[in-house]
Amino acid sequence: MxxxxxxxxxxxxxxxxxxxxxxxxxxxxxxxxxxxxxxxxxxxxxxxxxxxxxxxxxxxxxLIDLHVHASQYAYRGLGMDMELLDWLEHNAFPEESHFADPDYARRAYEIFTEQLKYSATTRACIFATIHRPATLMLMEQLEQAGLPCFVGKVNMDRNSPDTLRETTEESLSETRRWLEESSDFHMVRPILTPRFTPSCTDELMDGLGVLQREFGVAMQSHLSENRSEIQWVSELCPDTHFYGESYSRFGLFGEGCPTVMAHCVWSEEEERRLMKNNGVFIAHCPQSNMNVSSGIAPVRTFLREGQRVGLGSDVAGGAHLSIFRAMTDAIQCSKLRWRLVDQGDSALTMAEALYLATKGGGAFFGKVGSxxxxxxxxxxxxxxxxxxxxxxxxxxxxxxxxxxxxxxxxxxxxxxxxxxx
Incomplete structure (x- = not known):
């Protein structure tokens, strides 16, 4: 060619x-x-x-999608009247359990990959499920489609249904095997993916930190999306000062571990300072934040502080795969924040939204997006x-x-x- x-x-x-x-x-x-x-x-x-x-x-x-769940594509647009934790229990977890079936996973990922290929998105950071064979199947399909993406096998060893939970030992051994098998791909790269702190024990996080240092891979997860979630993390990790520390204490929060954190709607100053110092990327997902009632992320503050920010569709918290739609949602949400929350936070412009959708998020992939x-x-x-x-x-x-x-x-x-x- x-x-x-x-x-x-x-x-x-x-x-x-x-x-x-x-x-x-x-x-x-x-x-x-x-x-x-x-x-x-x-x-x-x-x-x-x-x-x-x-x-x-x-x-x-x-366009760059810094945060999307391929396994959730089948039910986008459903359950949009629920908050995050209820939405996970009723929609995300039951659907993702189906990916233990290779035939179901193949059909579901074929639909997702076809839609992604013909969208305006050229690169994405993608969550799969806990299932190693299905995750490799998704990576194969994206490779064949010519899409240079990051794909993560999800880790969960607590606070999840029996059908969607591994033991700590199983999760780590399957992740190691998946990382070894991922070396066969050229365009698609693996990314460590603890779902979020509530679903991962300290033992699992510690083991993932060891794997990160051994394999030198990137990392993605969720951070400070919802107030109920933040409260839950503080109860599960009483020795941390803020949510981000539940990742950073295991070496999974930037610095030598390239990291994308989705949402950061309620990240306070101390957490944001650590994110900036460590070079953590923020995946701003405005439609999802509205759909599951999380809040309005302070994107103008992120930019003013020099944070590394891109956009995410967050399907299926977000109902649309289009990053053009994420751009318009980001602009409109910033107007609401300016009008209703902080009059010092001016609204995003079209030029700023395009930057977030291209060079801003593209920097996670290297010299990409310009x-x-x-x-x-x-x-x-x-x-x-x-x-x-x-x-x-x-x-x-x-x-x-x-x-x-x-x-x-x-x-x-x-x-x-x-x-x-």
């Missing part, structure tokens, strides 16, 4: 949070899977490379011809209409320098 080529069209990206770079009718060059640059005219050294001319279509960096030279070539081509209007729109206005009005399905999609469709 050709790894050096150019796309021609209207190129839009955010090199700095809040700053849109707009390049109309330009050439975006991919050289050996990496962005070489954006040019008004194709340089002489690239005169012989293939050029795909997309005319007036918009070319954006691929069209600056040296970045991995992830791109989506959006056709707004199906959004008719009498207005003559500027490029930034066309972007806004695509984010708010389109079905989120790209005309073409590239990940790590390869065209997926």
């Amino acid at each position: 050709e790894r050096t080529f150019a796309l021609k069209g209207n190129v839009i990206y955010t090199p700095v949070c809040g700053q849109l770079e707009l390049r109309s009718g330009s050439y975006l060059v991919c050289e050996e899977g990496v962005v070489a640059g954006i040019f008004d005219a194709l340089p002489e050294r690239y005169q012989d490379i293939p050029v795909e001319d997309f005319g007036e279509k918009l070319i954006l960096p691929g 069209f600056e030279p040296g970045y991995e070539f992830d791109a989506i081509v959006m056709d707004d011809a199906g959004l008719p209007t009498t207005r003559v729109c500027t490029l930034d206005e066309r972007l806004e209409r695509v984010v708010y009005l389109s079905d989120g399905r790209p005309f073409a999609k590239y990940a790590a320098g390869k065209r997926l469709f």
Whole structure:
């Protein structure tokens, strides 16, 4: 497959949070899977490379989903009148128990992978279930689809149904075996995934810390999503000062362990300080926070503090896989926070939301999420011809209409320098 080529069209990206770079009718060059640059005219050294001319279509960096549960895709849109802990008991746990059946897991993950492939998302951090064979099955499907994702076998050894709980020893041995078997993949990488502190004993967390240091893998979990959850953690871990310490004391909270924590709605100053110092990524999941009544995360505060922030769909807490939808939800939630909670917290702009959806979250994967030279070539081509209007729109206005009005399905999609469709 050709790894050096150019796309021609209207190129839009955010090199700095809040700053849109707009390049109309330009050439975006991919050289050996990496962005070489954006040019008004194709340089002489690239005169012989293939050029795909997309005319007036918009070319954006691929979107990043920092938090999604593949195993929950079947029931998105259900149980949206429950709070988090009740929702887990009634929806998440019964559904995830089905993934012990390989045939069910295969069919469910085929649906998820197909939907993810044809979405605007090029990379994602994904929760599977406790089941090692099913998790490997998901990784195989994503690899075949050409999607460079992180996928985690979930760990749970307490406070969960009998059908969805391993012993500590079983959880650690199955995780070790899964990590060893994951070395066969090239694009898809394993990520340690203790579901959250209430479902993981100290012994399990300690063992996962050992595995992290041995295999050098990343880590993902949930943090300070819901007030009831935070209270529960304080009861389970009375020697901690805040929720994040229940991970950090085992070496699972940034620093030498690349970490994504979903939500952080109620993270107080001391917890946020440790997150910033350790380089922990925050996956902001606005739709899920609304659906399960968690609250409104202080995203403006995160940005002001210099936190590392991206967006997550959090299917099925979030009902939509689209990160365009996550962008609009993030903007709207920030307006409510500004109006109702903290008048000093100004609302997000479209340029800031696009940054979170691309370069902000993409940084967890390395040099991903931008069209600056040296970045991995992830791109989506959006056709707004199906959004008719009498207005003559500027490029930034066309972007806004695509984010708010389109079905989120790209005309073409590239990940790590390869065209997926």
